[in-house]
Amino acid sequence: MEKQLFLGDEAIAQAAIDAGLSGVYSYPGTPSTEITEYIQASAVARERGIHSRWCTNEKTALETALGMSYAGKRVLSCMKHVGLNVAADAFMNIAMSGINGGMIIVTADDPSMHSSQNEQDNRVYGNFAMIPMFEPSNQQEAYDMVYDGYDFSEKTGYPVLLRITTRMAHSRSGVTTRERKPENKLNVPGDARQRFVLLPANARKQFKILISKQDEFVKASEESKYNRYFTPQSPDPKSSSGVKLGIIACGIAFNYLQENYPDGFEHPVLKISQYPLPEKQLTRLVDECDEILVLEDGFPVVEEQLKGYLGRGIRVRGRLDGTLQRDGELNPDKVRKALGKEVQSYYFIPEVVEMRPPALCVGCGHRDVYEALNEVLKEYEAPKVFSDIGCYTLGALPPFRAIDTCIDMGASVTMAKGASDAGIFPAVAVIGDSTFTHSGMTGLLDCVNENTSMVIIISDNETTGMTGGQDSAGTGRIHDICKGIGVHPEHLRKIVPLKKNYEEMKAMIREEIEYRGLSVIVPCRECIQTHARKAKEAKR
Amino acid sequence: MKTDIILAGVGGQGILSIAAVIGQAALQNGLYMKQSEVHGMSQRGGDVQSHLRISDKPVASDLIPLGSADIIISLEPMEALRYLPYLKKDGWVVTNSKPFENIPNYPEMEEVMKTYNALPNKVILDVEQIAKDLGASRSSNIVMLGAASPYLGIDFSKLRKGIRNIFGKKGEEIVNTNLKAFETGRNAGEKIINTNQHYLHKNDLSG
Numbered sequence: 122m123e124k125q126l127f128l129g130d131e132a133i134a135q136a137a138i139d140a141g142l143s144g145v146y147s148y149p150g151t152p153s154t155e156i157t158e159y160i161q162a163s164a165v166a167r168e169r170g171i172h173s174r175w176c177t178n179e180k181t182a183l184e185t186a187l188g189m190s191y192a193g194k195r196v197l198s199c200m201k202h203v204g205l206n207v208a209a210d211a212f213m214n215i216a217m218s219g220i221n222g223g224m225i226i227v228t229a230d231d232p233s234m235h236s237s238q239n240e241q242d243n244r245v246y247g248n249f250a251m252i253p254m255f256e257p258s259n260q261q262e263a264y265d266m267v268y269d270g271y272d273f274s275e276k277t278g279y280p281v282l283l284r285i286t287t288r289m290a291h292s293r294s295g296v297t298t299r300e301r302k303p304e305n306k307l308n309v310p311g312d313a314r315q316r317f318v319l320l321p322a323n324a325r326k327q328f329k330i331l332i333s334k335q336d337e338f339v340k341a342s343e344e345s346k347y348n349r350y351f352t353p354q355s356p357d358p359k360s361s362s363g364v365k366l367g368i369i370a371c372g373i374a375f376n377y378l379q380e381n382y383p384d385g386f387e388h389p390v391l392k393i394s395q396y397p398l399p400e401k402q403l404t405r406l407v408d409e410c411d412e413i414l415v416l417e418d419g420f421p422v423v424e425e426q427l428k429g430y431l432g433r434g435i436r437v438r439g440r441l442d443g444t445l446q447r448d449g450e451l452n453p454d455k456v457r458k459a460l461g462k463e464v465q466s467y468y469f470i471p472e473v474v475e476m477r478p479p480a481l482c483v484g485c486g487h488r489d490v491y492e493a494l495n496e497v498l499k500e501y502e503a504p505k506v507f508s509d510i511g512c513y514t515l516g517a518l519p520p521f522r523a524i525d526t527c528i529d530m531g532a533s534v535t536m537a538k539g540a541s542d543a544g545i546f547p548a549v550a551v552i553g554d555s556t557f558t559h560s561g562m563t564g565l566l567d568c569v570n571e572n573t574s575m576v577i578i579i580s581d582n583e584t585t586g587m588t589g590g591q592d593s594a595g596t597g598r599i600h601d602i603c604k605g606i607g608v609h610p611e612h613l614r615k616i617v618p619l620k621k622n623y624e625e626m627k628a629m630i631r632e633e634i635e636y637r638g639l640s641v642i643v644p645c646r647e648c649i650q651t652h653a654r655k656a657k658e659a660k661r
Numbered sequence: 662m663k664t665d666i667i668l669a670g671v672g673g674q675g676i677l678s679i680a681a682v683i684g685q686a687a688l689q690n691g692l693y694m695k696q697s698e699v700h701g702m703s704q705r706g707g708d709v710q711s712h713l714r715i716s717d718k719p720v721a722s723d724l725i726p727l728g729s730a731d732i733i734i735s736l737e738p739m740e741a742l743r744y745l746p747y748l749k750k751d752g753w754v755v756t757n758s759k760p761f762e763n764i765p766n767y768p769e770m771e772e773v774m775k776t777y778n779a780l781p782n783k784v785i786l787d788v789e790q791i792a793k794d795l796g797a798s799r800s801s802n803i804v805m806l807g808a809a810s811p812y813l814g815i816d817f818s819k820l821r822k823g824i825r826n827i828f829g830k831k832g833e834e835i836v837n838t839n840l841k842a843f844e845t846g847r848n849a850g851e852k853i854i855n856t857n858q859h860y861l862h863k864n865d866l867s868g
Contacts, residue, residue: 126684128698235699292697292723295688373723380722453726465728468745471776473768475739477671479707480763515705519765 124295132260134159136267141302143194144172146182149588150201151236152290153229177594178559179204183211190222193308199227216250223271224280233450242419247282254282254396256372260294343401347394354385367410374416377456415439418451486646487513489618491523493626509533511553512586531560541575547634548575555585555593569607582648590651618644663716664814670736675802686823695720734809753782755809800842807846
């Protein structure tokens, strides 16, 4: 078949469709968003009626995916790394119940935090849940891992965690696709209750089964075509120090290693793209070498496993001993340095070059909200603004400098409550509509139950803006949702955030701060990006 | 054959369209390629970049190593400079001359241009003006592609075909506008190179 140019994300999506996918359940999050978007735009997916609508958050997504798998169908659930924290309850317990129809969970990690608040490495989750993991080094592998991964998942009876990084997700390359398979038929096995009712009596049995499966998972890794042992081509593998070096390269790190040895490796190399770790090949590498260099993009997961806590056994180099920087994304230059080779630059960045941070779009409603809020808060001695994850986080930067916190999805509401409980006044939460329905609604109920003295501003742009304008679960219903949760109608206010409404908006914020109970203000105006896009589509 | 290209600009200027055309053309030439992009938060008025690697052998790293880019193509003059550590010694910088000033501390243009004096191989042109003169103000990125086209190691005809593929969905008129933008950019770029003959001999400009 002819090669097609795919982003890593697109290769995953196409592979899932080709493998007989029946549904994708996800919440948008960079760098995972394009997987679900690709399926939403796919003609085949539409024709087959593959479910692809966005979910309210990663937990609802993963649980719904499990429901589809329970019914015998093949399913995909995609999230950014921190999204798996939200879905962790479901994730850990799916490892206990196992699956029925094949299930692939994609975690898109973001080393260097290109657009995230941490760079957690979710291979830790894979080990934690004791399930098999894939980590592709290129787009073709990503395709093949998903395409074959469904068979693998169904054969083992467990979900597969596919771990990619930003670079893999957002890098494009030629991919050969394979024959399209039909979807699975509806089929719930007779013993499903013993597996899916995780009462302690059943769960204990299920855990024993999971433990007993570990050898099978290791064997699969040892036999995997994605894990490869390379013997060096040059006869003298001794490094300058006279020590025989062996190299482990996980996932995309393998590319950076290869880049530095265009004519073939000079050391034994073990490429790892399937976990749990392939014991046989690892043993061979350790037996053949005096020292192991571990290259992995993210946390020193393999390095730690290999080294052990006291590090008295195998000599391991990597992110823990400073051979590689402990944090941040890998690249060919960092790997080059770790290999003791020289990195050369001929030109420096001239001093005239200034930082160009991202900014809220001109005409964005969040701008109007912050301008009015800043004005009002000047009247108070020690106001604090607790914000959240979304475009409006950019309110932290000049010219606004309007927010004091941004921690995790939904934390604006709950942190503001805790701060108010402690005596902070005024305590203001700023959250977007999509983040509110993702994780703010439950916190709001806590605030309602105590009528906490705080103002929650739900800056509603009727979309999930920061990830590119995906549908937001509560569009058109934010006001009703707040009312339903129990916000007092007199302190549930609406406004259109426009310059002409500044004075009204300021008065509203001031009044609600002074109320000394719970208030919710919903400034609502569509995101100018989605508005422009819709106008363009309508013109066509 | 191997060409390592860094594309630079400000979110929304259209560097990914340039990358898409080159990528299509490379694939049609039977070449290997990898192209790494910036998506997400960094799109909003911030600096954006893409690493594009084309070769007749499989490409290993998705990122270009320092000191080895053959060319930096930039839609903004200050942004090109941000990636200079990636440029190889005799690499080319092809950039738009018109600044995109969305930060309060944007440097004086004179200072920016001074730093270009220190670069041996550069093509600086106002692609927005060229596109405007053509009545194709939305195709300034394709004018830029044209100006950079002699350095890509890909046939012009294949690049033209790439433009057809990428813009084909939008109708024949838009395809033709972009083809015109491409040719005009190429001519403008070559004119500047011809005043810079010395470097012409040092580099393989066939294609």
